[in-house]
Amino acid sequence: MRLPFFPVPAEGETVFSVVGRCAERLGIANHELMSILIGQRYVKTLFSPLPGYLAKIALAMPNGHPWQDISLLIKHHTALPYFTYFHPSDKRQLTFKMLSKAESPRPIIVGMGLTMYRTPPSPKSPRFCLKCINEQIVNYGFAYFLVAHQLPGVSVCWKHDQVLCDGCNNCGRYPLPGKKLTMPGQCLCNSFQPTAVSTHYVTAGAKWLARNSAYLLDSRPPGDAPIDKLRNGVILSGFGKGSLVEYPRLASAIEAQLGLKVLSSINYSVSENGKPSAWLRRYFSHAKTGRKLSTIAGLLILAAAFESIQDFENNITITRNTADSTSVPSEIAPPEKWKLNLQNTLNNYGFRISSCAAALNTTTWKIAATARDQNIHIPLSSHATQRIGIKRLAQIIRQLENGIQKKQIMNDHKVSEWSLLLIELSYPNLSIVRKKKTSDILLQRHRKVITDLLVEIPDATRSDVLKRFPGIYDYMIKKDKAWFQSMIAKTRGQQPDRREPRLDWQDIDYKLSKAITESAKLLLSSDIKLKRITVTTLLSEHGELQRYTTQPARFPMTTEVLNEFVETKEQYLLRKVSWGIKQLIAADLEISINSLRRMCGIPARKLDPYIDEIRSLIYRFGGQVAKRSKLEE
Incomplete structure (x- = not known):
């Protein structure tokens, strides 16, 4: 159904805020508007960090309304640009497409890993800034909620550096009972007293986080491999050693930039017991394995290396433009050309490492290390052998094979790391054995x-x-x-119950087994009306069917008795036949299938398979078989 009227959204206004303004303007109940708008009564989905039913909302818009373009709705009035900033471009587009069609956003939220954030992906109560709503009333005549105030970890207004509020001291936090789509500044007591959010730290770190979180909503994503670009930027900013990130220094820089109060309030401590936290050390490795990444964690890392998101994006542009002349650290760098033909080059120079390094304009260490990695054999020179000594050389080789640390070998034998590298080159398999x-x-x-x-x-x-x-x-x-x-178990098992048992199960089991034995013997000896002996029959007679069924392990003696006396259908049939034969003999009657059927109340078709057993029972009890009966031999 297309609505005849729907408010035009303000810049950066949340979806639930616009729907709330519409309910006020039309003067109808929230659930009635929701039924018309998305076909269901509940507004909870609109408070989600990624609202659902956006396709239905777009279809319900009047002609000419901006939200008829669902891409505009998602980009400017939801937090999706924030949550996908560090995602690869193909994954970002796929998430956008899924949200534009989804009714329930839950699978998308779980798929993006938002439920695994250390801080909630959106506040339980919508937040607003008092100065912002005053400006909104002056400029537009109404107040509304902003997407930038609902982002994870944000407790300060990015524009006014003021603590955000989320309700009224008298009426409670938003949404108010009975008025789910409450607009900012409204309450039920008519004497509005704003409630500040619990994590009210107006520090430099809180302001930085609020400003840069808000900037992500309108920024241009960094394209493909954004995490690789962030990692390279961190290393180029001085937080790397070669191509590796120095996490202790990075953790200290994050603490210095944002402060311990802010990090503690959002549950993103960067150090534990003096070491970098696990989430920090794993962030870049998780990106390589396709694990779900937290945008707020990426922001914290970015805060240590760059002044702002704009600074990060500017550095990406500069790096991209100077890629031909500047070497950027990378996980997978293309090999230098001389490495591809090192075996032949060494052979041409008589396996003299220094001559080869001079010809290739590189260092001897690079030549030696590359040769070792390629398992190239370079004989140890006689001068080096004499300097080290045959006996000491054998001891060093033995220690290398046993995996002893090189630093210890160097201290024990007073040799240099270069000498150990030459020894490894002279015995190509030695390096492989040592590594293993x-x-x-x-x-x-x-x-x-x-x-x-x-x-x-x-x-x-x-x-x-x-x-x-x-x-x-x-x-x-x-x-x-x-x-x-x-x-190691995944979770801790249930702790043993150390309370004294309220019931003596052993005594209950013993008494029940005795009672069932007597009942079963009584049923077997009955000559009046036969009844099949079953688990249900015996336990129901003593009122223990339910307790036994739910806790059979508590009744071992009863179980043993039941196994002894409970009858199968075949056993019950033959017992009933035996009883019928005895009754016919006592009445001095000849026995046939027909007379036996009437006496026992068993259909003849069920007796036919047991002709031989019935005949032997008749002879055993001294009965007489009727002439021309099936039982006659």
């Missing part, structure tokens, strides 16, 4: 930490390992996942 041995030693060392933890805390969980040994946790998940998961 070193990795085995490291694995066993980490396993010992886990086993020691289990001795200390027998019911330790994976969360306990992550909190106490984050580095070991990462290593085990990557290198020894099967063993780790077999040793």
